Amino acid sequence: xxxxxxxxxxxxxxxxxxxxxxRVLIFGEDVGPLGGVFRVTDGITADFGEERxxxxxxxxxxxxxxxxxxxxxxxxxxxxxxxxxxxxxxxEQITSHVAKLRNRTRGALSLPMVIRIPYAGGIGGVxxxxxxxxxxxxxxxxxxxxxxxxxxxxxxxxxxxxxxxxPVIFLEPKxxxxxxxxxxxxxxxxxxxxxxVRREGKDVTLIAYGPMVATALETAEAAKAExxxxxxxxxxxxxxxDDETVTASVRRTGRAVVVHEAAGFGGYGAEVVARVTExxxxxxxxxxxxxxxxxIPYPPPKLERHQLPDVDRILDTVARLQWNDEPAVxxx
Amino acid sequence: xxxxxxAAALLPSPVPVxxxxxxxxxxxxxxxxxxxxxxxxxxxYRLMVLGRRFDVQATALTKQGRLAVYPSSAGxxxxxxxxxxxxxxxxxxxxxxxxxxxxxxRGLEPGEILTLLRGDAHCGYDPTETRVAPQCTPLAxxxxxxxxxxxxxxxxxxxxxxxxxxxxxxxxxxxxxEALNFAAVFKAPVVFFVQNNGFAISVPFEKQSAAPALAYxxxxxxxxxEQVDGNDAVAVxxxxxxxxxxxxxxxxxxxxxxxTYRIDAHTNADDATRYRDPAEVEKWRAAxxxxxxxxxxxNENLLSGDDIERFRAEAExxxxxxxxxxxxxxxxDPLSLFEHVYAVPTRQLAAQRELVAAELEAVxx
Numbered sequence: 241x242x243x244x245x246x247x248x249x250x251x252x253x254x255x256x257x258x259x260x261x262x263r264v265l266i267f268g269e270d271v272g273p274l275g276g277v278f279r280v281t282d283g284i285t286a287d288f289g290e291e292r293x294x295x296x297x298x299x300x301x302x303x304x305x306x307x308x309x310x311x312x313x314x315x316x317x318x319x320x321x322x323x324x325x326x327x328x329x330x331x332e333q334i335t336s337h338v339a340k341l342r343n344r345t346r347g348a349l350s351l352p353m354v355i356r357i358p359y360a361g362g363i364g365g366v367x368x369x370x371x372x373x374x375x376x377x378x379x380x381x382x383x384x385x386x387x388x389x390x391x392x393x394x395x396x397x398x399x400x401x402x403x404x405x406x407p408v409i410f411l412e413p414k415x416x417x418x419x420x421x422x423x424x425x426x427x428x429x430x431x432x433x434x435x436x437v438r439r440e441g442k443d444v445t446l447i448a449y450g451p452m453v454a455t456a457l458e459t460a461e462a463a464k465a466e467x468x469x470x471x472x473x474x475x476x477x478x479x480x481x482d483d484e485t486v487t488a489s490v491r492r493t494g495r496a497v498v499v500h501e502a503a504g505f506g507g508y509g510a511e512v513v514a515r516v517t518e519x520x521x522x523x524x525x526x527x528x529x530x531x532x533x534x535x536i537p538y539p540p541p542k543l544e545r546h547q548l549p550d551v552d553r554i555l556d557t558v559a560r561l562q563w564n565d566e567p568a569v570x571x572x
Numbered sequence: 573x574x575x576x577x578x579a580a581a582l583l584p585s586p587v588p589v590x591x592x593x594x595x596x597x598x599x600x601x602x603x604x605x606x607x608x609x610x611x612x613x614x615x616x617y618r619l620m621v622l623g624r625r626f627d628v629q630a631t632a633l634t635k636q637g638r639l640a641v642y643p644s645s646a647g648x649x650x651x652x653x654x655x656x657x658x659x660x661x662x663x664x665x666x667x668x669x670x671x672x673x674x675x676x677x678r679g680l681e682p683g684e685i686l687t688l689l690r691g692d693a694h695c696g697y698d699p700t701e702t703r704v705a706p707q708c709t710p711l712a713x714x715x716x717x718x719x720x721x722x723x724x725x726x727x728x729x730x731x732x733x734x735x736x737x738x739x740x741x742x743x744x745x746x747x748x749x750e751a752l753n754f755a756a757v758f759k760a761p762v763v764f765f766v767q768n769n770g771f772a773i774s775v776p777f778e779k780q781s782a783a784p785a786l787a788y789x790x791x792x793x794x795x796x797x798e799q800v801d802g803n804d805a806v807a808v809x810x811x812x813x814x815x816x817x818x819x820x821x822x823x824x825x826x827x828x829x830x831x832t833y834r835i836d837a838h839t840n841a842d843d844a845t846r847y848r849d850p851a852e853v854e855k856w857r858a859a860x861x862x863x864x865x866x867x868x869x870x871n872e873n874l875l876s877g878d879d880i881e882r883f884r885a886e887a888e889x890x891x892x893x894x895x896x897x898x899x900x901x902x903x904x905d906p907l908s909l910f911e912h913v914y915a916v917p918t919r920q921l922a923a924q925r926e927l928v929a930a931e932l933e934a935v936x937x
Contacts, residue, residue: 291727297757302716302750309720312705314728329746336710337717344694344706347912381913405915433918480918 243420249391250280250356250412252425253398254318258284258292261316264402266293268303268320268356277322278358278417300330304355308337311351318402324359325368331376338407339382351407354398359387360451360501362415362548364541370414371538372502374450377409378479378511385479386432387411389453391421393431393476400432411478413451435482437489441471444495444558447486447512449475452499452549459554468558478508486512487519494525495561499549504532526562584787584797588831591806594859596867605810610874616657616805617869618883620649620862623673625887626682629894630672630689634840638898639689643670647835650805650861651767653677658763658812659735664721666705666714666736670767674737675704682890683897692904712742715751715764719825722755722762726822733819734762741772743786752793755825763815764795764827767802769834774847790827802830803861806868833859906932 244252257264266281272295275282284293296303300321307317321327327334334355342350361370377385384406388394394412401408438453439460448456453474460470473489475482490496496516498509509530516528531549539547573581585603593599607613627646633639645652648670656677659665667674675685680697687696688707695706708714718736725732742748743766755762766786770777783789790797796818800811808830815826833856837844844853869875910917910925 297750297753299746299750299753301747302754305713305716305747305750306720306723306754309717309722309734310724311720312717313721313724315724332710333713333716333747337713340694341706342915343912345699345912346693346695346908348695348698348700350915384914433916480920483919 243422244391245418245420246388246391246394246412247278247280247417249395249423250398251282251284252423253395253402254281254284255287256425257318257399257402258288261402263314263316264292264318265310265315266318266320267296267307269296269298269322271295271320276320278414280356280412281320300327301333304330304333304338307353308333308341308351311353312349316352316402318354318356321355321357323369324357324371324373327355327357327373330355334377334383334409335380339380342406343382350405352405354401354408354410356410356412358414358417359411360413360415361538361544362451364544365414366541367538370544372500372533374411374478374502375506375508378508383407383409383479384433384477385409385411386477387413387450388476389413389416389438389448389450389474391419392423393474395423395425396427396431397476399427400429404432411450415451416454419454431476433477433480433482435473435475435477435485437471437485438474439470439472441469441493443469443493444497444561445471445473445486445489445493446497446499446554447473447475447516448499449478451501455549455551455554456499459551459558462551462555463558466555466559470558481511481515483515483519486516490516490520491523494523496520496524496528497531497554497557497561498528499531499554501533501548503535504530505535507532529557529560531557578794579791582791582794582796584785584790584799584829588799588801589807589811590801590804591810592804592864592868594864596864596871598868602807602810605807605814607806608809608813610872612657612809613806613865613869614874614879616650616653616809617862617865617875618886619653619657619677620805620865621883622887622890623649623652623676624862625891626676626894627673629891630686631836631840633895633898639686640691641839641841642689643839644834644836645670645673647856647861648767648769648802648832649673650808650865651765651802651830651832654805654808654812655735655737655765657809658816659733661703662730662732663816664703664705664718664725664732664734666718666734667707668714668737668739668742669707669709670739671707671737675707678702678704680704682894686894686898690898692902712738712745712748712751716747716754718762718764719751719755719758719760722760722819722825723758726761731820732761733816734760735816736762736764738764738766739772740766740768740770740777740780740786741775742766743789744772744780749793752790752795752825752827756794759822759824761819761822762825763812763819764790764825765812766827766829767832768829769832771834771838771848773838773842776848785829785831787827787829795825795827796823797827797829799829799831802832803859803864805861805865832861
């Protein structure tokens with residue numbers, strides 16, 4: 241077995257899905273001969289033909305709306321939005337139709353489709369190429385929203401998402417595309433809808449997903465020096481939320497920090513904090529804290545290091561978790 | 573085909589296609605189209621009488637509080653009925669909220685059509701059984717679904733067509749343009765039918781578009797285009813029959829613009845006197861599509877006084893049925909709220925379902 245990158249794992253998942261199910265179609269801007277700007281669809285048109293993987297006109301609403309019709313017609317479209325902020329023109333199609341058609345038709349019509357969105361920063365991209373848009377989608381009932389943190393999960397989650405009878409927003413952390421791991425192509429079906437404990441620890445739970453999983457794991461290693469035994473939970477599924485895994489972890493450790501790249505205000509982390517607080521209040525030794533991106537439009541590349549939560553910022557936050565009955569928030 | 577020849581082939585008729593003058597006499601402005609056979613026209617007339625009566629009934633039901641709102645399509649019966657008659661059972665219809673009469677003409681149950689406006693459910697009929705998509709409220713979004721579904725059906729080897737209805741306002745939306753472009757690029761068998769009824773709520777056509785006619789918008793996308801007198805049922809049916817046949821034959825999408833007029837306000841909740849001259853409405857009343865067809869068919873001895881009486885009686889019975897259906901008090905099951913949000917229900921929804929169930933139990937004792 242050789243190590244492959246997350247982009248290659250996604251490519252393998254797409255190939256296997258196309259191979260296994262005639263209904264699976266891949267389309268979007270540049271996904272054909274070019275293989276996608278990140279090469280996630282590399283070689284699929286060459287190997288399976290333009291019938292199965294094809295380029296469309298450059299219009300995101302068009303791509304998603306067309307996919308709605310194709311799904312109504314019995315296909316299982318897997319479409320690419322190329323970059324996070326480029327998906328916004330498709331927002332109406334996603335929220336008004338993709339998310340709602342099953343409900344509107346009382347189950348008569350379903351939309352088994354996957355919308356792949358390369359998201360988040362850390363790659364030195366210019367503006368409109370680095371948004372973390374998960375909260376828009378997780379706030380929309382009817383969508384499943386997932387994001388892999390590792391190549392193995394990328395393979396498993398994408399296969400599961402394509403098989404899902406519900407529409408899935410599949411957020412691919414761009415900065416992890418080149419991360420490598422040995423990947424098994426035998427699926428256990430456990431990734432969908434389920435969080436996973438990436439690293440066990442007994443003092444504090446770091447709750448992360450997508451691009452921040454690796455950062456959280458690095459933080460856990462660095463925390464050893466402080467004498468903290470850090471557990472890392474990778475959510476994988478942002479919607480639905482796996483309360484069970486998360487709560488069990490926080491009840492064990494009694495402390496939790498949520499980490500994400502997106503702006504904190506009104507963000508996805510607020511939901512996580514609320515759920516954890518509601519369910520673990522009596523086991524908590526400290527308030528649940530967040531480490532998030534700043535509440536600013538995603539900054540230009542030369543400044544993005546200030547935006548992204550890093551090991552130091554997470555460790556500083558962990559340090560505020562009332563280890564010595566000190567207030568958790570400075571000045572509070 | 574050279575680009576010049578192609579462009580010429582896509583161009584709509586320079587004036588709207590028309591078989592009947594406003595007084596019901598035959599005119600020769602039909603640009604080579606063939607009039608549909610008499611039995612088809614008589615059937616169109618029957619459905620237009622039925623559709624108008626339905627529209628009047630539905631409007632009345634808003635006054636009784638039975639319907640939350642009703643967007644009338646009075647004056648647009650020729651377009652509504654022809655949309656249904658141009659299609660086979662295998663074809664898919666993508667209607668908007670204003671196209672209830674088209675659904676009546678397609679044979680859907682009035683109670684199921686009006687479920688949306690009564691407030692029972694978003695879509696009262698089964699779209700897979702009827703091949704009618706849910707009536708679309710966002711503007712022009714369903715034109716993309718029609719293009720995608722048309723492409724899907726073609727790939728599956730079905731000889732079916734998707735037919736998308738929109739109004740003039742919706743042609744300003746981006747999705748309309750993306751749909752024309754996608755349909756043309758993929759040569760999808762879809763017909764885009766614009767009922768230009770003069771107003772997008774209160775905004776008149778002149779402020780909506782500077783195009784000489786909306787039909788010209790197809791040409792730029794490589795979509796065959798046509799314009800038709802939307803109050804002339806003979807012309808609308810003829811043009812739509814031809815458009816559907818073109819799409820069905822695999823020759824690509826068609827855009828048809830019907831020039832018509834919204835006799836009533838946007839909905840019963842709107843006051844149209846604030847933005848338009850009553851004299852204009854009167855002018856269009858004189859162009860009434862039902863009377864025009866009735867006069868023509870009568871003059872041609874295709875329709876007798878007895879036929880007219882019979883159709884009107886049928887429409888009265890139909891309206892009584894609509895009243896009875898809508899007057900029945902239906903209480904949707906609150907727990908149905910949790911059904912069909914996801915195919916695989918989430919744990920969060922299961923918990924919320926328990927909450928509502930407990931609330932119901934407490935109230936009901």
